[in-house]
Amino acid sequence: MTDAEMKRLVETLLEGDHTAALAEARRLRHMGMAPERIVTEGLEAAMQRLDDKCTVESFNLLEIMLVGRAVSAVVNELYPEGVPPEQGRDTFVIATLEGDVHDLGKNIAKMVLIGKGYRVVDLGKDCPVETLVNAAEREHAHAVLVSGLITPVIPQVRKVRPALDKRGLGGIRVVAGGAALKQSSAEALNVDYVAETAFDGARYLDRLVRGEI
Numbered sequence: 001m002t003d004a005e006m007k008r009l010v011e012t013l014l015e016g017d018h019t020a021a022l023a024e025a026r027r028l029r030h031m032g033m034a035p036e037r038i039v040t041e042g043l044e045a046a047m048q049r050l051d052d053k054c055t056v057e058s059f060n061l062l063e064i065m066l067v068g069r070a071v072s073a074v075v076n077e078l079y080p081e082g083v084p085p086e087q088g089r090d091t092f093v094i095a096t097l098e099g100d101v102h103d104l105g106k107n108i109a110k111m112v113l114i115g116k117g118y119r120v121v122d123l124g125k126d127c128p129v130e131t132l133v134n135a136a137e138r139e140h141a142h143a144v145l146v147s148g149l150i151t152p153v154i155p156q157v158r159k160v161r162p163a164l165d166k167r168g169l170g171g172i173r174v175v176a177g178g179a180a181l182k183q184s185s186a187e188a189l190n191v192d193y194v195a196e197t198a199f200d201g202a203r204y205l206d207r208l209v210r211g212e213i
Helices: 003-014 019-029 036-056 059-079 104-115 130-138 151-166 198-209
Strands: 090-098 120-122 143-149 174-175
Touching: 003 019, 003 036, 003 059, 019 036, 019 059, 036 059, 036 104, 036 198, 059 104, 059 174, 090 130, 104 120, 104 143, 104 198, 130 143, 130 151, 143 151, 143 198, 151 174, 174 198
Parallel strands: 090 120, 090 143, 143 174
Antiparallel strands: none
16 A cells, blocks of 8 residues: 555545545555544545644635535545444544534534544534533543534533533533634633634644643
8 A cells, every 4th residue: 555545535635525535435445444544544634734724824614614524425434334432533522502503613623523533423503411411421522522603502511511520520521612602711611621713622632632631
């Protein structure tokens, strides 16, 4: 297996061409490459390059969405029943909390994390805090991620930490993101971290998983 063959997958992902990316992933699998290697050397590499580009230039939402769609297509091809816990780098639970039906930001964060090799359990939008906590316990999540576009959802965000603590899950980190939540501090939201972007949140979680924070 040559670097050039993997590079073709990375390039099609970065072009946002999900059809071509699927074809490349299928070709690599046909050649005997393990799904884990396609994720680590292909998807993760593509997301790192996109992260670097967005950091240096600008946060191009359309480009991120197209790349995310291509990444999701490959992940669904490799793991049609979802990434099993033993194959993901770690498990996170993500949701837009009750009172907010916007999920674009949540979906972008999910795409970025999946592209980096994590297992992400998506609870959708308008999600009750209790549902989030139940899933965090059931899935043995390392962190829960909450997104909010509108300010009325902020009181729900503040309930997450106490709800986790009450269930004996105080070790689970809480990461917030989204237009409304970025206007507040971690202390005000009662969370561990407020992410400026999906990539910023992913970098925080990378450090968490490596045991650096």
